[in-house]
Amino acid sequence: MFGSGKAKVQPPIIFQGTEKYEGRRSNCYNQKWKLELARYDHQIEILWNENAYANSELLIDWINQMLVPVLPHRPRLLALDVTKFYSISSTHEVLSTLCSNDILPSFIPLGCTGLV
Numbered sequence: 451m452f453g454s455g456k457a458k459v460q461p462p463i464i465f466q467g468t469e470k471y472e473g474r475r476s477n478c479y480n481q482k483w484k485l486e487l488a489r490y491d492h493q494i495e496i497l498w499n500e501n502a503y504a505n506s507e508l509l510i511d512w513i514n515q516m517l518v519p520v521l522p523h524r525p526r527l528l529a530l531d532v533t534k535f536y537s538i539s540s541t542h543e544v545l546s547t548l549c550s551n552d553i554l555p556s557f558i559p560l561g562c563t564g565l566v
Contacts, residue, residue: 458520460495462512466502510547518551529556531563 465486487496495516497508517528528548548555558566 459516460493462495462497462508462516463490464497464499464502464504464508466499506541506543509544513544513547513551513553517553521551521553524552526553527556528553529558529566531558 490496495512497512499505499508545555
C-alpha cells in the first residue's frame with residue numbers, strides 16, 4: 451500500500467510446500483496446487499516456502515521483482531513488520547538490497563504491527 455492509499459504492488463501469499471512436486475505422488479500434489487492457485491485473483495502473487503514463512507530469499511525476490519519496478523526513482527520508505535526470520539546474515543542481505551534500490555527500511559517491532 452502506498453501513501454496515496456493505492457495498492458501498486460501485488461500482495462504475496464506464502465504457502466507451505468514447494469512450487470514443483472516430483473515423485474510418485476506428484477500428480478496428486480500438482481493437481482491440488484493448480485486448484486489452490488485458481489482460487490486467487492491473478493493480482494495476488496502466490497509464493498511457496500517449506501515452512502510457509504517469509505524468509506530473506508522471498509523478501510529479496512519480492513523487492514527486486516515486484517516492488518522496485520513500480521516505485522518512482524527517488525528515495526522511498528518501506529515499513530516492514532519484523533519477523534523471526536531476521537537474523538544478522540539475512541538482515542544484512544535484505545538491507546543491502548533495499549539500500550542498493552534507494553529504499554529506507556522502517557522495522558516495526560514484534561507485537562506492534564496493530565499500532566501502525
